[in-house]
Amino acid sequence: MKRLLVVGLMMSNFVFAQKAKDTLVVKDFDGSTAPVRKQKPAPLSKKGQIFVFYGWNRAAYSNSDIHFSGDGYNFQLNNVSAQDRPTKFGIVYFDPSWFTVTQYNFRLGYFIKDNLALVLGIDHMKYVMDQNQTVNFKGHISDPQFANRVENGQVNLADEQFLTFEHTDGLNYENLGLEKYKNLIHKKNIDLVWSYGAGIGFMFPKSNVKLFGNERSDRFHVAGMGTDVRSSLNLVFWKNWMLRVEGKAGYINMWDIKTTLNNKPDKASQDFVFGQVLAGIGYTFNTKKYN
Template identity: 45%
Template sequence: MVAAEDKAADKPEIGNHEKGSWYAFWGWNRGYYSNSDVRFKGDNYDFTLKGLTASDRPTAIGIDPYLNPLDMTLPQTNFKVGYFFKDNYAISFGVDHMKYIMDQEQIAILDGYVNVGSEHDGVYDNASFNLGQYNEDGDVSFLAFEHSDGLNYINVEINNFDELYAFTPNFRASRVFGVGVGFLLPRTNATLLKNERHDDFHLSGWGTHMKAGLELSYSKYFFRSEIKMGYIDMPDIRTTKFTADSASQHFTFTELNFLFGRYF
């Protein structure tokens, strides 16, 4: 009996990360993207923009929309729920709502052909091309391309937690490592070669990632900061209302997450 009690006393305290517990969090992110070659193809065109640069689009910090229940999904957000299937090991599922905006004022390399009856018709052999061209109405004349209503990365993760230090029985610091995989359901906002703007959700590809983070918890509540690095491949991006028109691209990303949640 005494030996059993001594063994229990020697067992490290797991805290919130014990088997059977679960958690949920909400937070916000910043995204950084590698240059990407994007191929656009349709009935009368097939070209690639090489070395395309893009940025995220963070919403200005303020109570509205960040804490407005009606507008909380407008910024770049993260939501996940997780379950501990083993002490210190959890599986989680959720969505990283990132934003990917092609930098409009850039010179890209254009390779391919356009034959749609526009001022851009021609054959291009790795030619320098200014994407910041506008027509007489002030609209983009060649291309506007952004996953701005969501570069929505819906993913599942396996996470490992390890307590670093217990400041008090309730206030603890832990590190988090994780790997994940998922699919991309972007709502791509594209205006291509004078076609009507297209903006619908479409299953476009897949992604994978790894991450590391630091968690500070007080009782059942926690704040977590993460850095996530991954790869996204989207071979089927919708660009217009016509199914013959599509785009494809792949790139790496770095994501910084700032998360608030609770254990249950």
């Protein structure tokens, strides 16, 4: 065989190569040369690669039982429904000074080995209790003004006098996940990469709670933990730019939700299942240029 294998020549240091934009020139034993094409780098695959991502989400929540305790009360509201609160589309989605107003997502991923990434994520969701609902009540309230609002084991929340309850700045899930990546399409100008994985993290909400007409509680606080499973499709184009669509389902348990502005022991707790769909744009840093 006249022609040496490219890999063998490169490793033996008996290669006489001339760099071109996308080719290697390899010299044979007879002095002739032949071009060997370099392969396009595969995004989201190699150990040491990094990606960043920013996008926006819609979320949905299961009904939950919310337990309240404090001086003069200890009760639970059962089967409470809630929704997210997406911001109306406009310049606010692209103005950096207003980015926390929207339901946003951030990702920073690092490939700890081929096709396996460690991903730091911030999921800024919003959770708003439906105000127009009547829920089951269990427990006691010593203040007769609010105890009298309970009728036949139920309380109507519609007039906002008994309770308003939100995590709107927001339901912040700070998480760390492992994601496995698989390249589905690898063409000259485009790649399609699928990923799946799971994550765990802590809940850092800024809860907006007003109970019994007291001063509103509205401050950041580590309230509990969450866990999730997720899957995404990543369309990589122009070598480094990425469009990402991700679906996620998980469980949140917050056992220390602050309901007052002071250091009183008043608090609430709840747990629920959530689902989330997000989309946005990212950028990949391929630290290894060629396969």
